[in-house]
Amino acid sequence: MRILIIGGTKFIGPHVIRLLLEEGHDLTLFHRGKTSTNLSENIQRIFGDRNKLDQHSNVLQKVKADVVLDMIPYSEKDAQMVMKVFSGFAERVVAISSADVYRAYEILHRIKAGPVQEIPLKETDELRSTFYPYRGKIQEDFAHDYEKILVEKTVLNDTNFPGTVLRLPMVYGPHDPQRRMFEYIQRMKDERPYILLDERMSDWKTSMGYVENVASAVVMTMLKKDTASHVLNIGEKEPLSMLERIKEIGKVMNWKGQVISVPEGYLQNEIPFDTQQELVLDTTKIRERFNYMEAISHDEGIRRTVQWELANLPNESPFDYNQEDRMIHTLNLENGRH
Numbered sequence: 001m002r003i004l005i006i007g008g009t010k011f012i013g014p015h016v017i018r019l020l021l022e023e024g025h026d027l028t029l030f031h032r033g034k035t036s037t038n039l040s041e042n043i044q045r046i047f048g049d050r051n052k053l054d055q056h057s058n059v060l061q062k063v064k065a066d067v068v069l070d071m072i073p074y075s076e077k078d079a080q081m082v083m084k085v086f087s088g089f090a091e092r093v094v095a096i097s098s099a100d101v102y103r104a105y106e107i108l109h110r111i112k113a114g115p116v117q118e119i120p121l122k123e124t125d126e127l128r129s130t131f132y133p134y135r136g137k138i139q140e141d142f143a144h145d146y147e148k149i150l151v152e153k154t155v156l157n158d159t160n161f162p163g164t165v166l167r168l169p170m171v172y173g174p175h176d177p178q179r180r181m182f183e184y185i186q187r188m189k190d191e192r193p194y195i196l197l198d199e200r201m202s203d204w205k206t207s208m209g210y211v212e213n214v215a216s217a218v219v220m221t222m223l224k225k226d227t228a229s230h231v232l233n234i235g236e237k238e239p240l241s242m243l244e245r246i247k248e249i250g251k252v253m254n255w256k257g258q259v260i261s262v263p264e265g266y267l268q269n270e271i272p273f274d275t276q277q278e279l280v281l282d283t284t285k286i287r288e289r290f291n292y293m294e295a296i297s298h299d300e301g302i303r304r305t306v307q308w309e310l311a312n313l314p315n316e317s318p319f320d321y322n323q324e325d326r327m328i329h330t331l332n333l334e335n336g337r338h
């Protein structure tokens, strides 16, 4: 298959590329060339900024892609430009979206008051009614116009150029720019006797996905024509609570310490969200209708993540262990333990 990827060189993309190359597909990447990665010489590259995608129309259309994968559609304009440039010049488009489209997200982040949305969230469930969730909250360029709901609508609206939308969970793994497991791995490596966890987070569940498994779901969607016009959730079959996740990391690292639940108001970085609302995705559709299965086991995904984090830890821990010790002391006194 001839495949054109917008983006593809940072975190999830390199695994998508590897899997596609292993199957012998013909790849072209469009990106700015700022994020470098060791790419095979067999990949054709077109350099440019997606904000000016239409200025590259000629060269992009000449690729005659069977599938265009847009790894980074953030705004309505991003999606409109992709549809305009490739309609008539490619057969299908696959767009990467996010679990943040569901109403649950605005409840969780206290963007809007309302009843908790029932989980697990199916693809047909209610979406947010408030738009632009990161506007004014994140300083990065993409944040102001970021709205995956509008991206999805645009991609699904063109009957002549069918689109597939993939709703991703929180993704973790080696090279994770958000380093979601770092705070636990650093403390375990430092043989801390305990890790403090806000008690409201202990049982809280969110869907996550190991990066290589998420990439294989993306690849499967690109290769299966009958995924066209579908919206698909991606994520673990059975999400764990935060406490369970930390314990899993501990098991892999052979950590002998203890996770201690701390009441609201004690920790420096207070959690800003409403943990009554969980963000768990129902992944039945991609599994049953399209036979998706994870290739990498949960334990192995954690093991690979731990291995990468350990090789990339800072020289000094950024955490204030003295302060944590003082807090434990206070908590013990308050609980009558000495």
Ligand SMILES: NC(=O)c1ccc[n+]([C@@H]2O[C@H](COP(=O)([O-])OP(=O)(O)OC[C@H]3O[C@@H](n4cnc5c(N)ncnc54)[C@H](OP(=O)(O)O)[C@@H]3O)[C@@H](O)[C@H]2O)c1
Residues within 6 Å of the ligand: 006, 007, 008, 009, 010, 011, 012, 013, 014, 030, 031, 032, 033, 034, 035, 036, 048, 049, 050, 051, 071, 072, 073, 096, 097, 098, 099, 168, 169, 170, 171, 172
């Ligand atoms: N990580 C998560 O937990 C998570 C959760 C939900 C959804 N997602 C979605 O996953 C996607 C991102 O995943 P990823 O970072 O792993 O993707 P990736 O495709 O591996 O990397 C991002 C790519 O975008 C390119 N890029 C960035 N800005 C560009 C621009 N203005 N013009 C052209 N190319 C540009 C970068 O290359 P250059 O810098 O060289 O241009 C890089 O190749 C997003 O759609 C995000 O919403 C992620």
